[in-house]
Amino acid sequence: MWYNIVRGEIMAKQISVIIVAAGSSNRMGMNTNKIFLDLCGRSVIERTISAFTDIPEIFEIILVTKKEFFDDFKNIIKRYFLNIKLVEGGSSREESTYNGLLEVSDDSDFVICHDGARPLVSRQNIVNWIIIKLLLQVLESKIQLNIFLLI
Numbered sequence: 001m002w003y004n005i006v007r008g009e010i011m012a013k014q015i016s017v018i019i020v021a022a023g024s025s026n027r028m029g030m031n032t033n034k035i036f037l038d039l040c041g042r043s044v045i046e047r048t049i050s051a052f053t054d055i056p057e058i059f060e061i062i063l064v065t066k067k068e069f070f071d072d073f074k075n076i077i078k079r080y081f082l083n084i085k086l087v088e089g090g091s092s093r094e095e096s097t098y099n100g101l102l103e104v105s106d107d108s109d110f111v112i113c114h115d116g117a118r119p120l121v122s123r124q125n126i127v128n129w130i131i132i133k134l135l136l137q138v139l140e141s142k143i144q145l146n147i148f149l150l151i
Contacts, residue, residue: 015057015130016108018100021045021065021116022089035065035116036072046076047119052112053082055126060108063116064089064100 021035035045042050052058060083065073067088077084087103089096097113104111110133114121 013057013109013130013134014059014105014107015055016060016062016104016111017052017058018062018064018097018104018111018113019045019048019052019116020089020093020096020100020113021048021063021069022093022096033069039119043076044119045073045116046079048114048116048121049077049080049084051119051121051123051126052114053080054123055130057130058112059083060085060105062087062100062103064096065116 035048036043039047049061049063052061062085063073063077064087070086073086077086085103087099090099100113101111112126112129
């Protein structure tokens with residue numbers, strides 16, 4: 001885990017993830033939404049979700065999608081042992097992301113937003129983004145002592 005030691009206090013970082021999957025997949029020209037397409041035995045959205053579920057600092061995932069897909073997503077998310085909230089998307093990506101932001105826990109230190117139709121993100125890339133964000137926080141705040149441990 002990453003820890004931030006500030007003035008003698010140890011605080012573990014808690015990260016929320018918003019996965020936006022409320023699009024219509026019109027450009028695909030298919031009858032099904034691309035997030036449900038099979039990709040080597042698992043759906044696109046399952047692969048996207050699973051990229052985030054084994055990172056201990058991620059304590060919640062907010063999955064933003066169309067109301068009509070809620071039942072499909074309930075079947076998918078029951079396989080994961082992580083707090084995953086379903087949130088109804090909006091009429092645009094910006095509105096959908098905003099709807100997700102409204103559901104972020106007050107305990108979250110920061111938020112990662114990711115497109116649900118981009119399943120090939122690696123765990124290492126996600127971890128690198130987190131490390132960069134934490135280092136930027138250190139540089140911006142000019143805190144005297146910050147130690148980040150990866151356990």
